[in-house]
Amino acid sequence: MMRRVRGWLAAASAALAVSGGAAMPEDWLQRMDQAFRTADYDGVFSYLDRELSAFRIVHKVVDGVEHERLVYLDGARREIIRVGDDVSCIAEAGDELHAVIDQLPDGPYARAFSPRLQGLGEHYDVRLKGQYRVAGRTAIRLAITPRDENRYGYRVWLDQDTALLLRSELHDQAGRRLEVFQFTSLRTGDDVTVADASPSATGLVTSRVPPAASGPLAPPAWRARWVPSGFRMTDGRGRGGATSRQVSTLLFSDGIATFSVFVEAAPARASAPATTRRGATSLHTRLARGPERRSHLVTVVGEVPAATAQRIAEGIHYAPEDAGKDK
Amino acid sequence: MSQASTSDGVQETLSAAMDGEAMSDELHGALDAASRDDELRAKWERMHLASAVMRGALTTSGSPPASAPLGTKRGRRAAKPSRRPRLRLGPAVAAVVAVLAALTVVLVADLVQEEGSPNLVAATAPAPTASMPAAAESTDVQPLLQEVVELGPIDRRRMNAYMLQHARYNAAAGTAGIPLARVLGDPPTAELEEE
Numbered sequence: 401m402m403r404r405v406r407g408w409l410a411a412a413s414a415a416l417a418v419s420g421g422a423a424m425p426e427d428w429l430q431r432m433d434q435a436f437r438t439a440d441y442d443g444v445f446s447y448l449d450r451e452l453s454a455f456r457i458v459h460k461v462v463d464g465v466e467h468e469r470l471v472y473l474d475g476a477r478r479e480i481i482r483v484g485d486d487v488s489c490i491a492e493a494g495d496e497l498h499a500v501i502d503q504l505p506d507g508p509y510a511r512a513f514s515p516r517l518q519g520l521g522e523h524y525d526v527r528l529k530g531q532y533r534v535a536g537r538t539a540i541r542l543a544i545t546p547r548d549e550n551r552y553g554y555r556v557w558l559d560q561d562t563a564l565l566l567r568s569e570l571h572d573q574a575g576r577r578l579e580v581f582q583f584t585s586l587r588t589g590d591d592v593t594v595a596d597a598s599p600s601a602t603g604l605v606t607s608r609v610p611p612a613a614s615g616p617l618a619p620p621a622w623r624a625r626w627v628p629s630g631f632r633m634t635d636g637r638g639r640g641g642a643t644s645r646q647v648s649t650l651l652f653s654d655g656i657a658t659f660s661v662f663v664e665a666a667p668a669r670a671s672a673p674a675t676t677r678r679g680a681t682s683l684h685t686r687l688a689r690g691p692e693r694r695s696h697l698v699t700v701v702g703e704v705p706a707a708t709a710q711r712i713a714e715g716i717h718y719a720p721e722d723a724g725k726d727k
Numbered sequence: 728m729s730q731a732s733t734s735d736g737v738q739e740t741l742s743a744a745m746d747g748e749a750m751s752d753e754l755h756g757a758l759d760a761a762s763r764d765d766e767l768r769a770k771w772e773r774m775h776l777a778s779a780v781m782r783g784a785l786t787t788s789g790s791p792p793a794s795a796p797l798g799t800k801r802g803r804r805a806a807k808p809s810r811r812p813r814l815r816l817g818p819a820v821a822a823v824v825a826v827l828a829a830l831t832v833v834l835v836a837d838l839v840q841e842e843g844s845p846n847l848v849a850a851t852a853p854a855p856t857a858s859m860p861a862a863a864e865s866t867d868v869q870p871l872l873q874e875v876v877e878l879g880p881i882d883r884r885r886m887n888a889y890m891l892q893h894a895r896y897n898a899a900a901g902t903a904g905i906p907l908a909r910v911l912g913d914p915p916t917a918e919l920e921e922e
Contacts, residue, residue: 649892660893667885676886681893683886699885701893 425526425542431563432556437466439562442596443535443586444473449579449679458597467597479599487609490601498607520655523547523630532557534566535583544656549573550628550708551657552680562588570680572705578680620648621691622663622698625715628708630654652702659702659709661716663688666695673713675706684709690718 442458454473459466465484472478478497479490491497520526529541539557546553557567567582599606624633631652650661666672666687673686683701690696700713 651893658893660889662889662892678886678890681890683889699889701886701889 425528426520428528428540428542428558428563429526432558432565435559435563436565437461439564439588440590440592441562441564441586441588442592443583445581445583447579447581454584458592460592460594460597462594467594469597469599471600477601477604479601479604481597481599488606489609490599490604490606493605495605498605518655519630523551523654524553524656529555531560534559535586537561537566537586539566546573548628549705551654551704552578554656559586559588564588570703620650620663621718621720622648622650622661622716623719624650624652624661624712625717627652627712627715628654628704631657631659634658657703659700659704659712661712662699662701663690663696663716665690666697672697673710675710677706682706682709684713686710686713686716688716688718691720 436459438461440460442456444454444456447453447455453475456469456471456473458469458471461467466482468482470480476492476495476497478495481488481490489497523546525543525545525547527543527545529543532539532541534557538560540560542554542556542558544554544556552573553571555567555569555571556565558564559566564583564586565581566586567580569580570578572578631654634651634653646664648661648663652659652661673684675685676683680703681701682704683699684706685697685699687695688698696718698713698716700709700716702709704712
């Protein structure tokens with residue numbers, strides 16, 4: 401019943417948006433964000449940055465609990481299964497995916513971004529750009545254009561019926577596509593069953609993501625002298641992270657784009673300064689003086705232009721007296 | 728269906744794609760087939776080459792690209808006189824055929840912003856109607872940016888670890904969940920080795 405109501409609301413909202421033009425582009429973004437968590441869908445999507453990768457994604461909500469399954473269709477056999485907050489991966493015994501299991505992000509896995517709409521218009525121009533057809537479905541196209549040079553632009557195509565993201569492109573300032581995400585086939589609604597969201601691979605090994613550490617985190621002692629306007633720190637922690645070393649981390653977002661800052665004691669061998677990019681994700685590293693004037697490796701990673709990542713990294717400094725402040 | 732007719736079908740799909748069709752399930756299958764067939768892959772590359780020439784998107788390394796910074800491999804390479812013009816293909820080709828390593832170094836100056844870029848909107852002025860080109864209407868959009876220099880294995884592992892962690896924090900914070908594909912499209916790398 402809930403599903404029917406949800407479907408009716410979605411259809412009514414879509415009809416309103418298309419026929420009357422009453423819905424704002426921001427409404428579509430909000431619906432998109434909700435759709436990834438509330439809709440039932442089963443589709444194949446491609447992701448193109450430097451390489452083309454194909455995945456099957458199944459999302460089914462049962463009694464309010466999300467069941468999600470991501471299947472790698474290229475390369476090694478891998479599946480990532482999420483039921484509520486429990487995440488596990490299924491892969492060959494020697495697959496490196498098992499080693500990074502505790503670093504896997506939570507779902508929904510087909511979500512390109514989760515917009516924070518408040519203040520979005522100050523930094524992006526968001527416009528409806530008509531209807532198109534993607535993956536055999538009618539899509540509403542939105543253009544999200546940055547108002548300055550410190551962020552990228554997006555083109556998104558949302559399913560008219562469900563508001564699911566059917567296609568997205570991320571463009572740099574020169575209009576070059578940095579990445580493309582697109583469903584090539586998609587089923588939605590009651591046709592999607594919980595069995596579709598259950599693992600099918602046999603003869604593989606399952607690893608489970610350990611529960612996140614609880615308890616208060618130390619505020620980071622590293623601060624940013626400069627971040628682009630509109631970016632706010634959404635998370636910061638004094639230690640822990642992707643490696644066994646102690647890493648201070650800061651996460652910033654402007655509502656669409658994000659970047660993370662990692663600081664750790666400089667390893668014996670490190671290429672710094674260096675700038676790297678993969679698809680839309682830029683990464684810049686540099687060395688900075690930390691506690692007791694020891695050398696530390698500062699790394700900025702995010703969906704921002706490389707020059708912006710570099711400028712942010714250059715402003716990261718050790719300031720324990722400011723720990724706990726907003727920036 | 729014979730292998731020849733399958734190949735013909737794939738070629739037709741690729742050709743249609745080059746004529747401006749957006750990605751479709753047919754194209755997806757064709758790209759997959761092309762990535763496994765040397766002959767098809769070569770044709771796909773030639774199609775892109777022809778398309779790039781028609782768009783004027785192809786450059787040679789005879790003169791340093793404006794975006795090539797000094798002090799980098801690319802910059803140094805670009806600054807040297809080239810014995811013969813070297814074609815730089817659009818990255819879509821690479822995206823289809825690439826099976827090489829995960830992370831690539833690009834040049835900071837490659838992305839230094841140009842003032843008045845048509846892909847920005849003024850903070851105060853109304854947005855222009857023609858800003859960023861979109862897929863459905865954009866033969867002028869160059870596909871995917873690629874300028875690469877290999878990183879060493881330790882740095883590559885470190886970068887992969889940071890990218891994974893960035894994705895995880897994004898999701899945990901609920902601010903922006905980037906697709907898992909962004910970080911796991913290539914084989915993920917385990918925790919850094921102690922050096």
